[in-house]
Amino acid sequence: MAEKITMSPDGVLTVPDEPIIPFIEGDGTGVDIWPAAKLVLDAAANKHGRRIEWKEVLAGEKAFNETGNWLPNETIEIFKEYLIGIKGPLTTPIGGGFRSLNVALRQLLDLYVCLRPVRWFQGVPSPVKRPDLVDMVIFRENTEDIYAGLEVQEGTPEAKRLIELLHDEFGWEIRADSGIGVKPVSITGSKRLIRAAINYARERNRKSVTLVHKGNIQKFTEGAFRQWGYELVREEFADVAVGWDDCGGKPGDKILVKDVIADITLQQVLTRPDEFDVIATTNLNGDYLSDALAAQVGGIGIAPGANINYVTGHGIFEATHGTAPKYAGQDKVNPGSVLLSGVLMFEHLGWRDAADDIVRALEATIADKIVTYDFARQMEGATEVKTSEFAAAIVDRL
Ligand SMILES: NC(=O)C1=CN([C@@H]2O[C@H](COP(=O)(O)OP(=O)(O)OC[C@H]3O[C@@H](n4cnc5c(N)ncnc54)[C@H](OP(=O)(O)O)[C@@H]3O)[C@@H](O)[C@H]2O)C=CC1
Ligand SMILES: O=C(O)CCC(=O)C(=O)O
Numbered sequence: 393m394a395e396k397i398t399m400s401p402d403g404v405l406t407v408p409d410e411p412i413i414p415f416i417e418g419d420g421t422g423v424d425i426w427p428a429a430k431l432v433l434d435a436a437a438n439k440h441g442r443r444i445e446w447k448e449v450l451a452g453e454k455a456f457n458e459t460g461n462w463l464p465n466e467t468i469e470i471f472k473e474y475l476i477g478i479k480g481p482l483t484t485p486i487g488g489g490f491r492s493l494n495v496a497l498r499q500l501l502d503l504y505v506c507l508r509p510v511r512w513f514q515g516v517p518s519p520v521k522r523p524d525l526v527d528m529v530i531f532r533e534n535t536e537d538i539y540a541g542l543e544v545q546e547g548t549p550e551a552k553r554l555i556e557l558l559h560d561e562f563g564w565e566i567r568a569d570s571g572i573g574v575k576p577v578s579i580t581g582s583k584r585l586i587r588a589a590i591n592y593a594r595e596r597n598r599k600s601v602t603l604v605h606k607g608n609i610q611k612f613t614e615g616a617f618r619q620w621g622y623e624l625v626r627e628e629f630a631d632v633a634v635g636w637d638d639c640g641g642k643p644g645d646k647i648l649v650k651d652v653i654a655d656i657t658l659q660q661v662l663t664r665p666d667e668f669d670v671i672a673t674t675n676l677n678g679d680y681l682s683d684a685l686a687a688q689v690g691g692i693g694i695a696p697g698a699n700i701n702y703v704t705g706h707g708i709f710e711a712t713h714g715t716a717p718k719y720a721g722q723d724k725v726n727p728g729s730v731l732l733s734g735v736l737m738f739e740h741l742g743w744r745d746a747a748d749d750i751v752r753a754l755e756a757t758i759a760d761k762i763v764t765y766d767f768a769r770q771m772e773g774a775t776e777v778k779t780s781e782f783a784a785a786i787v788d789r790l
C-alpha cells in the first residue's frame with residue numbers, strides 16, 4: 393500500500409517502497425516532458441521492486457483554469473505533508489502580472505538550497521573541447537536576494553515615498569523616475585546555504601567550495617556573503633575545511649574554501665573548469681551561472697535541479713529550464729532535465745540503484761545517437777526522435 397515519506401526527529405528520511413509523491417505537470421512543454429520522465433522513472437523504480445504513487449497537484453495555467461487560482465493553498469499543503477515532490481516548469485510573466493510561482497513555492501516551503509549539479513554525460517554533444525572536465529555542483533541561495541520580490545514600480549506613490557525617505561533619511565540621490573528593488577542578503581540565509589554546500593562537499597569527498605559573489609561592488613550583500621562564508625568555515629568546519637587566506641591556498645587534506653568574483657567566474661568556468669567543484673552563491677548569480685554552465689555539457693535540455701530544505705526535509709525537484717513555450721505540445725523537446733531531476737530525487741531518497749540505471753540507459757541511448765532535436769543539431773549522424781520516443785528508447789535500455 394502506498395505511504396507517505398516521513399522524516400525522523402534526527403533528520404533522516406524514511407522512504408517506503410511505495411511512496412506517494414506529489415507532482416506538478418507544468419506549463420508549456422510540461423505536457424511533453426513530464427509524461428516522458430514519468431515513464432522512465434516508473435520503469436526504473438519497478439525494476440527494483442518499488443512503485444511510486446504519483447499525486448497530481450495543481451499550479452500555473454492548469455490550476456488557474458480549474459480553480460481560478462494560480463497556486464492553490466492545497467498544493468502548498470500537500471507538498472508540506474508529503475515532503476518530497478517534483479515539478480515541471482511554470483510560466484512567469486515579464487515586467488508585470490503575478491510574481492513567479494516557482495519562486496513562491498521555494499519561499500513558502502523555505503527551500504533554501506537550489507542544488508544544480510552540472511556534469512557531462514558520455515556522448516553528449518558540447519561546444520567546449522573538454523566537457524569531461526566539467527563536474528560542478530551549484531548551491532544557489534534560494535529565498536532572498538532580488539528574488540525576495542521587494543520592488544516598487546516607477547511613477548507610483550510608493551516609489552515616490554521611498555525615494556523621498558531615502559533622500560531625507562540617508563541622503564541618497566535617486567532619480568525621480570526610477571523603479572526600485574531591494575536586495576536582502578542575511579547572515580541566516582547565507583550561512584545555512586554555505587553550510588549545506590560544505591556538508592555536501594564533505595559527504596561526497598569534494599575538494600573545494602568556491603564562494604561566488606559580486607562583493608567588490610555590492611559590499612554589504614555580496615561581499616558580506618563571502619565574509620560570512622569564511623566565518624562559517626572557522627566557526628563550524630575547522631576540522632574538515634579551511635579558507636584560502638587561512639592556509640595560503642594549501643589546504644592539505646581539508647576542503648579548500650575559496651572565492652571568486654562573479655563576472656570573472658563566468659570566464660573561468662569555461663577556461664579552467666577543473667578548478668571549480670562545489671559552488672556556493674547568491675540567488676541571482678546562481679540563476680545566471682546554472683544556465684551558462686549547462687551550455688558546456690549539452691545545454692539546458694539536460695540540466696537538473698532540486699530545491700531543498702535540509703532541516704525540515706522538504707524538497708521539490710525541477711529542471712533548470714523554463715516552459716519553452718514555442719515548443720509546447722509538440723512532443724519535441726528533451727525530457728532529460730526533468731528526468732535527471734527525478735534521478736536526483738531518487739538519489740535523495742536513497743534509491744541509488746534505480747538512479748544509476750537511468751543514467752546508464754540515458755548514456756546508452758545517446759551512444760546509439762538516438763536524441764531529441766537539441767542534441768541532434770549538434771551531432772553528426774544522429775537519429776532525431778520525439779520526446780516520447782526518447783523516453784521509450786531509454787526504457788528499452790534500462
Ligand atoms: N523553474 C521554472 O519553472 C522556470 C521557469 N521559467 C519560465 O519559463 C518561461 C520561458 O522562459 P525562457 O527564458 O524562454 O527559457 P526556457 O528555458 O523556457 O527556454 C529557452 C530555450 O531553452 C531551450 N530549452 C528549454 N527547455 C528545453 C528542453 N526541455 N529541451 C531542449 N531545449 C530546451 C530552447 O532553446 P532553443 O530555442 O535553442 O531550441 C528554448 O527556446 C518564462 O515564463 C520563465 O519565467 C524559466 C526558468 C525556470
Ligand atoms: O521563476 C521563473 O520563472 C524563473 C526562475 C529561474 O529562472 C530559475 O529558477 O532558474
Ligand SMILES: [Mg+2]
Nearest residue numbers: 679680683712
Ligand atoms: Mg533560471
